[in-house]
Amino acid sequence: MVRVVNAGEIAPSRSAWAVAAERIRVRAGRHLAVDGLDLTLDNGVHGLLGPNGAGKTTLMRALATVIRPVGGRLELLGQPASHGGDLRRVRRDLGYLPQQFGCYPRFTLREFVEYMAWLKQMPKAEIPGAVQRAVDRVDLTEHADRKLKTFSGGMLRRAGIAQAIVNDPRLLLLDEPTVGLDVEQRVTFRALLRELGTDSCVVVSTHLVEDVVAACTNVVLIDHGHLVWQGTPEQLADEETPDGIGDSPAERGYSSLLRERRGQAVTR
Amino acid sequence: MTRIWWIESRRSTAARLGPALLAMNVLMLLTLPAAAGRTGRWMALTMHQRMSLGMLLPLAVAGGAWQLRRDRRHRVEELLSSTPRPRWQRLAPTAVAMATWAGVAYLVVFGAFAAWGLRTASYYPTDTVVIIAVGVVSLVAATWVGMAIGRALPYLVTAPILAVVLITGLGVMSVLVTPDGDEHTTFPRFLFLSPTPSNVPGDAVTIAGRVDTAQAVWWVCLAATAFALLSVVTRRGAALAVAPLLLGSAVAIPMLPAGRDGGEYRLDRTAMEQVCTEDTPRVCLQRVHAYLLPEMSDWARHALGLLAPLPDPPTTAVEWRYLGPDTNDVQPPDTMLFHLELAPYERPTQSEGALWEALDGAAASNGTCTVFHQHDTVARRLAAALLIGTLPPTDDGLDEQEASLFHETYRRLSVLPHAERIRRVAALRHAVLTCQGDLYQVLTEGVS
Numbered sequence: 001m002v003r004v005v006n007a008g009e010i011a012p013s014r015s016a017w018a019v020a021a022e023r024i025r026v027r028a029g030r031h032l033a034v035d036g037l038d039l040t041l042d043n044g045v046h047g048l049l050g051p052n053g054a055g056k057t058t059l060m061r062a063l064a065t066v067i068r069p070v071g072g073r074l075e076l077l078g079q080p081a082s083h084g085g086d087l088r089r090v091r092r093d094l095g096y097l098p099q100q101f102g103c104y105p106r107f108t109l110r111e112f113v114e115y116m117a118w119l120k121q122m123p124k125a126e127i128p129g130a131v132q133r134a135v136d137r138v139d140l141t142e143h144a145d146r147k148l149k150t151f152s153g154g155m156l157r158r159a160g161i162a163q164a165i166v167n168d169p170r171l172l173l174l175d176e177p178t179v180g181l182d183v184e185q186r187v188t189f190r191a192l193l194r195e196l197g198t199d200s201c202v203v204v205s206t207h208l209v210e211d212v213v214a215a216c217t218n219v220v221l222i223d224h225g226h227l228v229w230q231g232t233p234e235q236l237a238d239e240e241t242p243d244g245i246g247d248s249p250a251e252r253g254y255s256s257l258l259r260e261r262r263g264q265a266v267t268r
Numbered sequence: 269m270t271r272i273w274w275i276e277s278r279r280s281t282a283a284r285l286g287p288a289l290l291a292m293n294v295l296m297l298l299t300l301p302a303a304a305g306r307t308g309r310w311m312a313l314t315m316h317q318r319m320s321l322g323m324l325l326p327l328a329v330a331g332g333a334w335q336l337r338r339d340r341r342h343r344v345e346e347l348l349s350s351t352p353r354p355r356w357q358r359l360a361p362t363a364v365a366m367a368t369w370a371g372v373a374y375l376v377v378f379g380a381f382a383a384w385g386l387r388t389a390s391y392y393p394t395d396t397v398v399i400i401a402v403g404v405v406s407l408v409a410a411t412w413v414g415m416a417i418g419r420a421l422p423y424l425v426t427a428p429i430l431a432v433v434l435i436t437g438l439g440v441m442s443v444l445v446t447p448d449g450d451e452h453t454t455f456p457r458f459l460f461l462s463p464t465p466s467n468v469p470g471d472a473v474t475i476a477g478r479v480d481t482a483q484a485v486w487w488v489c490l491a492a493t494a495f496a497l498l499s500v501v502t503r504r505g506a507a508l509a510v511a512p513l514l515l516g517s518a519v520a521i522p523m524l525p526a527g528r529d530g531g532e533y534r535l536d537r538t539a540m541e542q543v544c545t546e547d548t549p550r551v552c553l554q555r556v557h558a559y560l561l562p563e564m565s566d567w568a569r570h571a572l573g574l575l576a577p578l579p580d581p582p583t584t585a586v587e588w589r590y591l592g593p594d595t596n597d598v599q600p601p602d603t604m605l606f607h608l609e610l611a612p613y614e615r616p617t618q619s620e621g622a623l624w625e626a627l628d629g630a631a632a633s634n635g636t637c638t639v640f641h642q643h644d645t646v647a648r649r650l651a652a653a654l655l656i657g658t659l660p661p662t663d664d665g666l667d668e669q670e671a672s673l674f675h676e677t678y679r680r681l682s683v684l685p686h687a688e689r690i691r692r693v694a695a696l697r698h699a700v701l702t703c704q705g706d707l708y709q710v711l712t713e714g715v716s
Contacts, residue, residue, distance in 0.1 A: 064350040091352035102343030106279040118272050119351035119358060163347075 017042055017075070018171050018201030019063060024072030024082065026055075026062045026225075033058035035225035036072065045197035047212030047219045047233075048205040049254060055225040056205045057099050060175045063203060064096040077170055092121055095169030099176050099205075101160035105149030109140060109159050112148060116163040134166040137192060139185075153180035161189070165196065172202045178211055190215035213237075213250045221257055228261045269361055276365040280338070285331035285411070286369030289324055293377040296320035309556065310382070310389055311539070314396040315468045317378050318403050322442065322464045325410040326434035328370050330427040332414020335366060336498075340422045356499030363415060363495060367408040374407055375400070390559035391539055395474040402483050406463040409491035416497040442466060457527040461486050461520065469530050470590035471556045472539035479532045482523035489516025530593050540589050551585045557608055564608065571627050572604060574655040578694045601701050627652035637703035646674045647707035651696050653678055654689045677712055 019041040026034035033055040050056050061067050063076065065087045074082040076090045103112050113134055117127045135144045138158040143151070151159060157180045164172060178186050193215040196202050203220075206212060212219055213233040221229040221236075229239070236257075237249035243259065244252030276282060297316060339345050348358065378400055418426060441462050444455050460479055489512040496509030525531045536556075543558035545551045549572050551565040568585035575581045582604040589597045599605035606627075645666065653659060659678065663671040681689065692711050699705040 061346070066346055066349050088352040091350060094350060096347065096350040098346045100343055100346070102345075102347060104279065104338065104342055104344065107275065111275045111279065115272060115275060116347075116351070118269075119348065119353045121352050 016078075018077055019203070020073075020075040022073040024062065024069040024074050026058050026067060026069045028055075028058040032070075033225050034062065034069070034222075037222065037225060037227050039220065039227055039230075041201055041203065041218070041220075043197065043199060043201050044217040045193050045202045045204065045215055047216035048203055048222065049207065049209065049212055049219060050222040050228075051258065052207070054223045056222060057175055058225075059222065060096075060099075060173050060203065060205050063171070064094065064098075064173050065091055066096075066098075088121075090171075092167070093170040094120075095164035095167060095172040097157075097160045097164045097174045097177055101156065103148050103156065103159065103163075106147060108145050108147050109135060109151070109162070110144040112159065113163050113166050117166045120167040122167050130166050130168070134162040137165065138162045139188060154182060154185060157181060158185070158189075161192075168200075170200050172196060172200055173205075174202065175205045176207075177204060178206065178208060186211070209236075209246070209251045209254050210248065213248070221254065223258060223261055229257050269357075273361040273365050273368075276362045277368060280362055280365055281331055281335035282362070282365040282369040285328065285335075285366060286373045288331065289327055289370055289373035289407075290377060292323055292327055293317075293320050293374060296323055297377065297381055309471050310385065310391065310396050311393050311474060311536070311556065312468070312471050313378070313381055313385060314399050315465050317374075317381075318399060319464050321403055321406060322438045323435065324374070324407060325438065325463070326431045328407050328410040329414035329417070329434055330431040331370075332366060332411040332416075333418030333421070333430055334414075334427040335362065336415045336418025337422045337424070337426070354499075355501055356495075359415075359495075359498055363412055363498065366411045366415065370407045370411050371404045374404055388559050390543070391556045393474060393536060393539060395480075395536070398480050399475055402480055402487065403463055405484060405491070406487045409487045409494060412491050412494035412498065416494045419498055438462065438464060453529065455527040457524040457531075458517075458521050459527060460524045460532050463487070465532065466529065469533060469593075472536050472554050472590060473533040474536045474539075475532055476525065476534040478523050479525065482520040485523075486516045486520035489513050489520075492516075528593070535590070535592065542586065549583055549585065553587045553608060554589060557587065560608070568604070568606065571606070574627065575604060575697075577690045578697060599701070627655055637700075639703065641706040641708065643670070643673065643706075643708035646670050646677070647696060647711045649674055650677055650681060650708075650711055651693045654681060654693055677708075681712065 017040045019039060021037055021039040023036045023038060024034060025032060025036060035055075037055075037059065048056050048059070058067075062069055062074065062081075065076070065081055069082045072082060074080070077093055079085050079087075079090045081087060081090055104115075107115065110131055113131045114127055117130055122130060132144075135141055138161050140155065140158055140162065143155065148156065148159060157177065161174065161177055164174065178189060181189060190211065193202060193204065197217060204211070204216065213236070216233060219229075219231055219233055219236050220227065229236075233250060236253045239253035239257050240249045241252070241256040241260075244254075244256035246252040246255050297313075297320060339348065351358075414427075414430065417430060441459055442464060444459055461483060463483060465475065492512035493509055493516075496512065497506060500506050500509050539554060539556040541555045542552040543555050543561060544553075545561060545565050549569055551561065551568040553561050553564060557564075565585075572582060572585055580601060583602050585604045585606060587608045588605050591597055597605060649660065649666065659675075663674070666674055681692070684692075692713075695713075696707055696711045699707055699710045
C-alpha cells in the first residue's frame with residue numbers, strides 16, 4: 001500500500017542526540033519537580049540516579065511524552081517535544097515502562113504485548129514476530145498465553161519490559177525496572193539492557209547504584225530537579241570521598257556527590 | 269484492528285455484557301407476554317422485543333460505563349498516553365466489540381423466539397426487520413453513551429447508578445406516553461424517540477415509517493455523539509461532539525407525529541385482511557391471526573349456534589379489528605363481531621375463553637354507538653352466560669362490584685324459563701345493534 005509521506009517525516013533530525021534537554025522545567029502537580037535541567041543523552045544505557053523526590057519519575061514522564069515541560073526546550077529523537085512538536089513520530093520509536101506499570105489482567109501476556117504493539121502503530125505483518133521476540137527476551141515464553149492476572153510481581157515487571165521493547169524503540173525509558181525481580185532475573189535483565197543499549201538510547205531510572213554500575217554506560221545523577229553530575233560508572237566510583245557512605249566505591253561516590261551538592265546549596 | 273477487536277471481544281466488558289443482555293432479554297420475553305412469539309405473531313414478538321429495551325438499554329449503558337473504568341482501575345492511562353495511536357482509533361475496537369456483543373445478544377434472542385414461531389405464523393410483516401434494526405441501533409448507541417459517561421465519571425458507583433436512573437427514567441417515559449389511558453391526552457412528541465413502544469393496540473399495527481426513520485436518525489446521531497465524546501481530547505472537540513445529536517434532534521423530532529396515545533403506530537392493512545373459512549357458517553379472522561382459523565372456527569360456530577334461536581341471528585363470525593383511536597369496527601346485523609382476545613396469550617382453544625369472547629362480542633356495541641352505560645360489560649357477560657347455560661370460568665374483566673352484581677343477577681335470570689331467557693338476550697342484541705337503551709336494564713327488566 002502506498003502512503004503519502006509529509007515533509008516533516010523525511011526531514012533530517014534537528015539534533016544528533018536521542019535526548020536533548022535545555023533548561024527544562026516540569027511540574028508534578030503543582031510542584032516544580034524538574035527545574036532548569038540540562039541533559040543530553042545518546043545511544044547507550046543511562047542510569048538515572050537520585051534520592052527519593054529528586055524528580056526522576058517526573059523527568060521520565062516528560063521524556064515519555066506523558067507530560068509536557070512548562071519551560072525550556074526538549075528534543076527527543078530529533079523532534080521537539082516541549083511544545084508544538086508532533087509527538088506521534090517520537091512515540092512510535094519510544095518504549096516506556098512506568099514506575100507503576102498497569103495492565104489489563106484479563107489479557108494474556110501475548111495479547112497485551114500485541115495490543116501495545118498495535119498502539120505503537122507497528123506494521124501489522126511485523127507484530128506477531130515482534131511480540132514473540134519481546135516475550136522471549138524477558139524469558140516469559142512459557143507464560144505467553146497465560147492471563148496477566150495470574151502473574152507474580154516479578155513476572156508482571158518483565159511483562160512491562162516486554163511491552164516496552166516490542167517495537168525495538170530508539171528511546172527506551174524504564175522506571176524502576178528491577179523492582180520485584182530476583183537476583184537471577186536481575187542479572188539476566190542487566191544483560192538485556194547492555195544488548196539494547198548498543199543501538200538505542202536506554203534510560204533506566206533507579207535508586208539501586210549496583211544496577212547502574214553493572215549495566216549502564218553512563219550515569220546521570222539528579223537532585224531537587226537539577227542535574228548534579230554526569231559520567232561513567234567508573235568516574236562515579238572515583239568521586240568517592242572519606243565521608244561517603246555505602247558498601248561499594250560507586251555507592252560512596254554517589255553519596256559523596258549528593259553531600260557535596262547539598263553543601264553547595266546550603267553555602268549558596 | 270480486526271485482531272484487536274477480537275481480543276477486546278473476549279477480554280473486555282463486552283464478553284460479559286453480551287451474555288448479560290442475552291439473559292435479560294430471554295427473561296423479559298418469558299415474563300412479558302412472550303408466548304405471542306411462540307404462537308406465531310411476528311409483530312407482537314417484535315413489539316415485545318422492543319419493549320424489553322426498557323431493561324436492556326439501562327444495562328447496556330451501565331456496561332459501557334463499567335468498561336471505561338478499566339483504564340483507571342488498572343492504572344494503564346499513563347502507559348497508553350505514551351503511545352502514538354490516536355484516542356479514537358484506540359477506543360474503536362473496544363466500542364465495536366461492545367456494540368457487536370450487544371447487537372448479537374439482541375438478534376440471537378429475537379431469532380430464537382422467531383424460529384420457535386416460524387412454523388405457526390400466518391403472516392410475516394417485513395416491517396419487523398426495520399423495527400428490530402432500530403432496536404439494535406438504540407442498543408449500540410446506549411452502550412456508547414455509557415462508555416462516554418464512564419469516561420467522564422470513571423467511578424465504581426457510576427454504572428449501578430446509571431442503571432437504576434435509566435430504568436426509572438424509561439418507566440416514567442412510558443407512563444408519560446400513556447398518562448391516563450385517555451387516547452386524547454397529548455404529550456411532547458419527542459417522547460416517541462424512546463425505542464420502547466407504548467401500549468400496542470393490536471397485532472395488526474406496525475410502527476409508522478416516519479417514526480422508524482426518526483428514531484433511526486436520532487439514535488444513530490446519538491451514537492455518533494457518544495463516540496465523539498469518547499474520543500475527543502480537547503474541550504473544543506467535546507463541544508463539537510454534541511453537533512450530531514443536535515442535528516439529529518433537529519431532523520428527527522419534526523418527523524414525529526403529534527404526541528398522543530398510540531400515535532406512533534399505523535394500521536397494517538395486509539395484516540388486517542380477512543381470511544375466511546371456505547365452508548359455512550363463515551368464520552373470518554384477520555390475516556395476522558389466520559393460523560388460528562381451524563381451531564377458532566369451531567368455537568365461533570358454536571357461538572353462532574347458541575345465537576341461532578334469536579330473531580334474525582348472525583350467520584357469520586368476523587374478528588373485530590382495531591381501526592385506529594377514533595374509529596370502531598362496525599358490526600352488521602347478520603354478523604357476530606368478536607374479539608379474538610389472546611391475552612393472557614394462550615391459544616384460544618386452551619380454555620373456553622374463546623366462546624365467551626365470541627358471545628361477549630356478539631353483544632358488544634355495533635361500533636357506531638356513542639352512549640354507553642355503567643353496567644354494559646356485566647350485561648354482555650350475562651347474555652353470554654345465559655346462552656351457554658353456565659357461569660364463566662373466571663371473573664376476569666369485571667371489578668369486584670361488577671362481579672358481585674353479575675353473580676347476583678345471573679342467579680335470578682338463570683331460573684327463568686328458556687324462552688324468556690332467549691327473549692331477553694334477543695332484546696339486548698337489538699339494543700346493541702340499534703344503540704338504544706341501557707343493556708343491563710334491557711336484560712333485567714322486571715327481574716331486578
